Amino acid sequence: MLSVPLRQSTGHNVHAPGKAPSLSKQKSKGTKIMNVVNNSEPILLDDRDSKAGKHVKIDKKTLSGYLLASPPLFFLVVFFLIPSLLLLVASFWTAKTFSMEPAATLANYAKALSATGFYDSLWIALQNGFWTAVLSTVISAPVAYYIVYRTRSNAVLYLALVSWFSSYLVRVYAWRSILGTNGVINSTLLHLGLIDQPLEWLVFSKFSVVLTLVHIMLPFTLLLLVSGLRDIKKDYLEAAADLGAGGATILWRVIMPMAHKSIVSSFMFTFVLAASDYVTPQLLGGRDAMTTGLVIANQFRSVGNWPLGAAMAYLLLLVFMLVYALLLGVLRAANLAPGKRYHD
Secondary structure, three states: OOOOOOOOOOOOOOOOOOOOOOOOOOOOOOEEEEOOOOOOOOEEEEHHHHOOOOOOOOOHHHHHHHHHHHHHHHHHHHHHHHHHHHHHHHOOOEEEOOEEEOOOOOHHHHHHHHOHHHHHHHHHHHHHHHHHHHHHHHHHHHHHHHHHHHOOOOHHHHHHHHHHHOOHHHHHHHHHHHHOOOOHHHHHHHHHOOOOOOOHHHOOOHHHHHHHHHHHHHHHHHHHHHHHHOOOOHHHHHHHHHOOOOHHHHHHHHHHHHOHHHHHHHHHHHHHHHHHOOHHHHHHOHHHOOOHHHHHHHHHHHHOOHHHHHHHHHHHHHHHHHHHHHHHHHHHHOOOOOOOOOOO
16 A cells, blocks of 8 residues: 655644545635645646646657658658549549540449449459458468467568569569460470360469469568467467367467457458459450459550549449458457457
8 A cells, every 4th residue: 555655844734544634725726736646745736737738748759750650641641642532533524535624523433333344344353352362361371370479480471572572574474384375384284194285274264363363462461460460479379278279269269359450451452452453364364354453444544534444443442442341340240350459
């Protein structure tokens, strides 16, 4: 128990231990008295000094945080927020050949929603994004678990990041040469006599598109999952095991609820990038090459209808937001998104 030191002097009463000392009323207006533990005298605070907006000081740590955050914030505002707002405004304008006229019309959105090809390309894009996100997250999860809880070395993580040293197109063409009719897989199978003719479905199909996108997106999901799992102390897993929980129970009841934010981030990050990609489907997709990203890109570079392309882009953004809300709803229904973090 903390005790408040007693002060004995002329005109002051000494209080017995365990009884709070009485404080004399102050005659001056607008003052408050605050007792400080282990301090023999009260400290007077003026109400006028504590009013909002007066005598507010920012410590050096907070100020340095603002200074460090200002460059990336400025970059996001100038190169992301402002262009996005301009694109939104342009979606309500009317178009002529590679030019726009200011207007306030919903004709571009109506035209996009009434086009059958827009829905077909959107369905192909959503399939590419969904399977890429699912496979990337599922493959990255055990690797991230091994990196965080089974080894102290980051060698596996560095090996996964080595692919970033090669460009995007190099990796796409590498898979095209591997999966092609005269590629490594078909040539090896033909040489071994396991097949009589090349497997055409290996390339220019949805399989080749998803496989290539998974290879490209895998390092992103791995980094996000490793970051999320490192926030979960190993003590929680050991405590669950001591209470009799098996591996599946620990995964479902401990790891996933506590790491649900990193799981959602990795899934949505991969889903958005893969669904909006149009280079890989164009080079490896064959009949499934016409995705929404390619349709939008053609509106800007080939057709010259920028307002319609902007309207399609924002419709695709709306679909991404709906997918995000649906994913959160599914996780909450399965009690895998508690809404707050239980670990510090």
